[in-house]
Amino acid sequence: MNRPDALIFDIDGTLWDAAVPTARGWNLALEALGVDTRVTTAGIRSVAGTPFAGCVEILLPELCPPSEETLHRLDAFEQAALVESGGTLFPGVGKGLRSLASAYPLYLVSNCQGWYFELFLAKSGLRECFVGGDCSGYSGLPKSEMLIRLAQAHDRQQATYIGDTSGDEDAARRAGMDFAYARYGFGTVADPGLSFDCFADLTAHYLG
Numbered sequence: 001m002n003r004p005d006a007l008i009f010d011i012d013g014t015l016w017d018a019a020v021p022t023a024r025g026w027n028l029a030l031e032a033l034g035v036d037t038r039v040t041t042a043g044i045r046s047v048a049g050t051p052f053a054g055c056v057e058i059l060l061p062e063l064c065p066p067s068e069e070t071l072h073r074l075d076a077f078e079q080a081a082l083v084e085s086g087g088t089l090f091p092g093v094g095k096g097l098r099s100l101a102s103a104y105p106l107y108l109v110s111n112c113q114g115w116y117f118e119l120f121l122a123k124s125g126l127r128e129c130f131v132g133g134d135c136s137g138y139s140g141l142p143k144s145e146m147l148i149r150l151a152q153a154h155d156r157q158q159a160t161y162i163g164d165t166s167g168d169e170d171a172a173r174r175a176g177m178d179f180a181y182a183r184y185g186f187g188t189v190a191d192p193g194l195s196f197d198c199f200a201d202l203t204a205h206y207l208g
Helices: 019-032 041-046 052-059 068-085 093-100 114-124 143-153 166-174 199-207
Strands: 006-009 106-110 130-135 159-163 178-182 194-196
Touching: 006 143, 019 041, 019 068, 041 052, 052 068, 068 114, 093 199, 106 114, 106 143, 114 130, 130 143, 143 159, 143 166, 159 166, 166 178, 178 199, 194 199
Parallel strands: 006 106, 006 159, 106 130, 159 178, 178 194
Antiparallel strands: none
16 A cells, blocks of 8 residues: 555544434434434444435434424534534544644545534644545535545545545545545444554554
């Protein structure tokens, strides 16, 4: 694997964990809608990397197809919960990203909503580490196409995408990029090749 000319990061399960406030927000929304079903933190983690509407379909099949009101309530209550408490960065992420940003252009590509993308940057305090990015809420594109478009826009020929799910790996492969697996995250990847058990190991690898 050649030295990358950029590192592109997924957010959930790779840089931070926001499952607790997200589950709380969804459950408050379900209560407001008069729905008895509740989601769990584990359930939220299990759909990390899936666009918002897909998460609803997987975790709340009895509400599908979801009404616009249902989607709006879930989204609004999730946003309020995350504004209140934010997510939790994985150990070593803050220090590691600041070090990596001195050696590589760093980007974000996620299937999250647009407000979530901005909230991550604000709550994490890491906005200055990234030179660009995209998300489902902005472009509406599949992750592989977001990666392709970002690489073309920034003239990156050898970028590596770092994520924690098989969907992340598939997106990287479709985009013609190397993939690095954040094994400490939420998902599983059968045969990732390059993988890391913690963010400190990831940082050391790319700065070595």
